[in-house]
Every structure is written in structure tokens, then in C-alpha cells.
Amino acid sequence: MEIERGRRSRRRNRVLIASVAGAAVLGGVLVLLPWNGGDASPPAPGPAALARGAVTTGVPAALPDLAVLIGDRERHLRAQPLDGASWAVLGAAYVEQGRRTADVANWAKAEKALHTSLKVGAERNPQALEGLAALAVARRDFPAAKKWGESAVKAAPKRWTAHAVLIDAYTGLGDDKGVGRALEKLTELRPDAPATGARAAAVYRDRGWREDAQARISDAAAAAETPAERAAYLEQAGHLAFERGEREEALRFFEEALRTDPDQRAAQVGQGRALAALGRTTEALSAYQAALAERPDAEYALELGELYESLGLGQAARVQYDLLRERVRDAEAAGADERLVLGRFEADHGDPARAVRLLREEWGRQPGIAVADALGWALHRTGEHEEALEFAAIATDGDKGGGVRSALYVFHRGVIERGLERYGPARRHLREALMINPYFSPLRAPEARRTLAELGEPSVEDPPR
Template structure:
């Protein structure tokens, strides 16, 4: 079976934000950039750390910012120092959750490019612009900047971390995997490189390799910030395996090393809640929000409060989500994914569909967006369309309990009891504690489904691989696009290219899909026939009537052409192997 490249996904709410390259410390300049290095002290430590691709502490980064600002007041034509300053602003803003640093970063980086244009080799400023675009979740722009540098200097290792983040954000996991392999070749054995490798292994379902590589990265960590990040990564891997007690131990160690490491605070809160230590979990969420008031943290805290029946406290946290998201948007940060998730479960599901459809159409086709869009469609009463995206998010070797839970609930609404039973059980098997709010719902849903009747048909758990079915496409006057033009490359598994191709339509049916699941589709599910979990809501055989074709763009549609040229294989989502 072919394996698909994917980022290390621990929880779709937080996603890649706290586990991505910026928090891991990948700034884009090397030692000596920007004039003479700072004198010994915090600024020098920051310069040395980030020059090696390692994390730097917020205090050291602040000192570096002050040092370069002072330097540039006397030497305003120093393009390298402008690039250092801009990149440090990006990292500092990400670490402390102060998005107002991003416009300052953009100003500094553009000034560097004015002093030395990109065409004349200003790679540091270009990679700073790529890091800024990733921080704002503008992955197409990050990809363009990173690929320009790679095309000019393919052996420059600092180009590859920003490209990995950009490709992951666009859902181009094959390109991300190739970039990670190239980084390993250029920087073998470095702790940050090993950390990236651990993420790749975890995303491919190779948990033992991920843990071993993450441990090796920890042994090679040199600074306190780097050791804290390494311990956090081990905690995330333990949490992903459904081992909250071990995860708490790693988060504790990370916080003893760096008391302000807010990703570890949020991670420990999640694990403590799983262990039944609710008061401590709420304490840690409060501390994480004080360190960095991310809308993602507020959403998680709200769901914990809701699971405890503290509806008033839950509402207070939920109200923080759009408020903080609006502040981020004001600084150019894309928060559509977290807002889509929030609105799907706690607001207007139809608004969530609109937001997430726009994300998909702009080329942000990660597994997180596929899952969120599928769930929003289901919550808006369009489970048939939602199943298309839920399938995309739960490809083989993609182990994420939230995604499996979402798919199982969508299948249950469609009357596909066998596949629903399989995916709900899978969610709890991956991590029985994956959400204080949703894990109990998964157990309740399994109980309602019950065990299959004795002597029933085979494959009641939906385990069999579907047959490859050929679909006759309707005739169209439009010329078919070649694969090389599409920007999304190869297809997924059989049946994945059966999705609709048109844009979103508010006129699409929104009545209960459960009532439409009677008839031939439900019969197929009970009989265990291959394809029983396919999206058949657009078929005229459903309840003996025809319906309008679903109108959300299909997951395999092309990535917009404005993402720029690439010398990678164009976004082929199904690589030939590991």
C-alpha cells in the first residue's frame, strides 16, 4: 500500500501552529548575517541558536531585536541586518502571540529587499518573507518565496524548513516529504533536522521510528529552549499514542526547562483532563491563554468546560475565539480554519461551510481543512457531501482520532452502520481520550450502533478494501486539464475522484441525510458490499429519486496556479512509497 506524506497531526484544533517550524525555531539567517555579530549575551545566543536552526527563547530574541534596531539606526543601508531584524520579529511574534510584530517584520524585510533586491541574491530577506507568510498561514506565498531561493541556491538548507511548512499547509505532502529528505541530506544529524524527521515518521504512522528519532533529537539539544521543544515533541507523540500519563511527564520536564513554554502548558492541560485531573487542566489552560491567548486554546478550554457541565464558563471561552481571531486577522493572519471549526460546532454551520470552502479553493488542502470542511457540511445538513472530505482526511496511515470520529458520525447519519462502527471504534483505539467532549460521544454512538446481528453479512466493520469502480463522467464542453497543469497531481484511492467538481452552492440540499439513506444505499451498507461507504447522495438510485449534484469542489481539484512554479513533482498526493 502506498504511504502518503503528512505532517505530525496531534489535534486538529491546534494543528500545525504550535508544532510547526516557527515554534521549532527555524529562522532563516545564518551566523554572521547582518554585520558584526552581537557581543556575548542574549542577542548573541539568539543569533547562534537560530543560525543553527534551533529554537531561541523570547528574551534572547527580544535582545536580538533591540541590538539590530540600534545597529540599523547608524547603518540604515545594511540589508543583511534588516533581514535579521525582520526574521526575528516573525519568530518573536509567533512565540509570544503578539501578532503586531508581523507588520513590523514585513516592513523590515521589504526594506532589506530595497537595499538588495531578490534578483541580486538577497536570500535571507526572501526566506524571511516565506517565514512571515507561513506565520500568517498564507502558504502559497510562502511556497513562492521559498522556491525562488531553492531554484537559485538549491544547497541552501534554510530554504527547506519554510518549504516543508508551506507544502504541508497546501496539503502537498509528497513535496513536503521530498523537502524533508533534502533537509536531512544537507543537515544530517542536527537536532532540528531530527525533529522534522520525527514529525514525518509520526505522520506516516511509524510511531516507533518517530519516538526513537525524537529521543535522539532530545539528546542533541543544546539550549534550554531546544530541550523544551524536544520534550514537548515527545509529549505530543505520547499523547498521540493515547498515553496521557507519559505525556504529562514530558510536558512537566519541558516546563521545568522553560516555564513559559505555552505549547507544553496546553498539551499538559489536555493530558491532565484525560487523567481526570480537571482542576489542574483548567489551571493550565488559563496559564496557556495568559502566555499566548490563541483562539485555538480558548476553543479547547471551552470544550473542556462544556464536558464538565460548566456551560457559563464554556460560553465565556467560546466568546474569546472570534475576538482573538479578529485581532489576528487585523495583522494579516489567516484564521479561517479555527473559525470554521468553531462555527461548525458552536455557531453557524452554514457560515463554517462558506469559510472552509474558500480555504479549500484558495489551495489550502491539508488534511485538517478536508476534515473541517467535511464536518461543517455534515453539521449544515449536507452529510453526503461531507463524506467526500471525511474520506480524504482519513486516508490509510493517517492516524487522527478526531478525523476518524468525524467520519464515523457522518457515516452513521448516512445509515452506513458498518463503516461508522469501524471509524468510531478506530478513533477510540487511537486515543481513548482524544477529546473530553467528543470521546464520550463516540462511545455513546458505538453503543447505539450495537454489535452486528449474529449470522449477518461479512465485513460488517467496513474493513474490506473497496473495489476499483469506474465512473462514467458526464459529457462536458470544457477541455480536460492535463495532470501536469492541475497542480494537484495524482489521485487518491479508488473512489476518491468521484467527487463533484463545481463550486459551492447554497441551493444544495440540506435536509436530513439520514432519511435519504434508506433504500439501496442502506442495503449496501448492511450487506457489506464494496463501496457501501461511498458518497451516493448524488445518485438517482437513492430512495428512487434524483437530487441536484452536490456542489462543493472535490478534494482532488487543482491547487490554484498562482502558487508559482515548482521543480518538485506537482502536488502528487500519492507517492510511490517511503
């Protein structure tokens, strides 16, 4: 009898194993699949499964897949409202959809879903905590991102995606040591993941290690597992190439990103940027307009407005600046911090004194390198050149944290030095800006050339100051 019972048990186990082998999890639902026991590969995962895999591992997801995942989780949660894990997945999907589309209505939905996950889920819920950190990054609320990210790491120290979000939080706070620790931990936990390479490339870029950054992002794009992920890394590679002044190479990266994922709007804006630098203005304007139609981002509106202004099309520029103000109001109403982009706009195209007020507040709250540059420039525009130079030095001096090789930052420093009659350093920095990237801005690159011409060559009779 014991032998017979053992045989029956083994038969039941074989049936169970065969049943599981013929099933798949799609959108959190177990679905039986036909399986004939052959060597054929199982069917590819559906859109919801692909998007869920992306948002739970911190990589870009395709917009159509995200829409399917959101609909799937919303239906599931109407039937199972106490499923904390699904609330966390839904919240992360809202964050990613908002990031990809610049639709700030997603922020409130994401916040509600993630806090619900904390309320109904386990006491230690690292996925929801990490989602709140990612939401804070999307809103440019870096102190909150640090708080939620560190809580996620405390709840699950080996959760590598939480360390990735902390890199963004520490970068926004100007905490270079924190960035280094987070990248070191991320590399230790997931050394070969394409997402790790992409994060490392961003950190290397900020430190001025341009060749290392390009190598890491190229490897990440080659190893990416989905078209949306690969397109995001190609866009990052194009951005790095453009910052080096390599217009043709940047355009190739941006166009390949768009072929890989037509919804990659950052690549479409990059395409416009590269086309404008190549003198293909009509195509550039079309690329910008197409991107803004689908992703009305304030940064994109500022960039297109300045391109119009460089072409002498003041009315068209003002339309984009009005769009920028509208997007800033919407984003701030949704809990985002838009003082940096608004301060940059006001310094050059509005009220520089207001720009100083906005950016001083931003510096007091989250003193990143981009804020240092913007505040220094705003102070220069109000005539406070000495203090302006202090912030410009922070943004451009590697010993003070500003290791990034930014032509715009160096240009700002050169113009500020000219305002202080420090003509030698002014010439050096203006030349350096044009060496880094001769096409860095349709407005400011020509200004750099004009200013250099006005300064002329240093006098051989007078000693350098």
C-alpha cells in the same frame, strides 16, 4: 633587509591572530575580551548571539534572548539603515517572537523589516526570502510560503533552512510529494542536525509512522543545543505521546519541557490536556489559564472552551469562545488566514453553514489534510452527509494522503457514516478512534462511546451493508 621585513611581518601576524583570539562577536558588534593565553574556554555567547544563532538556523529561540536581539538590531539599524543582513535578522526575530507569543503585531514589523532587507541588501537575498516564507507559515498563508521558500532555494540551493520552511508550506497545501522532496533535500544537507530530526518526526507523524516519529523527536531533544530548542522538541514528543493515548508519558514530556523553558506555552497547554485526560481537572484548568494569559492563541481558547463545556460550565466556555473570535479578528487584520480554526469553531459551536462557506474557501486555496477533515465535519453538521464522507475519506485514507493516525478525524468519519446508515463502517471507525486515543477530546471521546453504545452489536441475521 628582506629578512628583517619578513620577521616584522610575522610579528604583526602573530599580534593580529592574538587580537582576534581575544575577541568575540556579540549582537553583530566586535567586542574585545580579556584573554590570558591559557587553556580556559572562552566565555559563553550572550543572549543576542544565542537568539541570532537560533533565528538564522531555523530553531526555537528563548523569549528573553529574542527581546535582547531585537533591541540590539533596532539600535544598530538606526545607525546603519542600509545593513540588509541586519534587517533580515530583525525580521526573522520578529517572526519568532510573534510565533512564541501569538502577538500578531509582530507580523507587520517582520514584513517591513524583511522587505527592507530585500530593498537595501543584495539582489539575491536568501535570508530575507526565507524569512518571508517563515512569516507566511506563521500567518497560515501557505501559497505565499511556497513562493518565498522556493525563491530562497533558487537563490541558495544549499541553504538547508529554506528546505525546512518548505516542508511546512507543502504540508499546508496538501502536497505530500513536495513534502517528501523537501525532507529528502534537508536530510541530505544537514543529516545530523536536531532540527532535521524534528522536521522528519513531524512528517512521519503525518504519514502515520508513529514509532519512527517518536524515535526521531527523542533523538532531536537529546541532541538539542539550547534549552529553548530542547523544550520545543520535548513538547513535540509530548504531543505525539498524547495522540497515542499515553497520558502519563505525555505529561512527563510536557512538564520536562516547562522545566527546561518556562515560556514554552504549547507545553503548558499540553500539560492541561494530559491532566484533563487523567481526571485532574482543577490542575488542567490552571495550566490552560496560565498558558492563555501569556499566549492568547485562538486554538488554545477553543480547546479550553470545550473542556469547560464538557464540565457543564457553559458561561466559562462562552468566555473562551469570545476570546477566540477576538483573536481571529486581530490575526486576520494582521494578514493571517484563520478560516480553519474559525470554521472548526463554527461547525460545533456556532453556525455550521458559515463553517462550510469558510472551509470551502480554505480548501480551494490551500487543501491540507486538516482542512479536509474540518470541511467534511462541517458538511455533516449541515446534513450534507454524502459529500461530507468524501472529505472525511481524504482525511483518513492513506491512499488519498490522510495517513495521520488522528482519533478526531476517524471519529468524524464514523459519525458521518452513521448519518448515512452505514452502521458497520461507523462502528469500526468509532472503535478505531477510541483505540488510537481514548482521551482525544473531552467532548468527542464520550460522544464516541455513547454513539457506539447506541449502535450496539451488528445483527447476526442481517448481512453487512
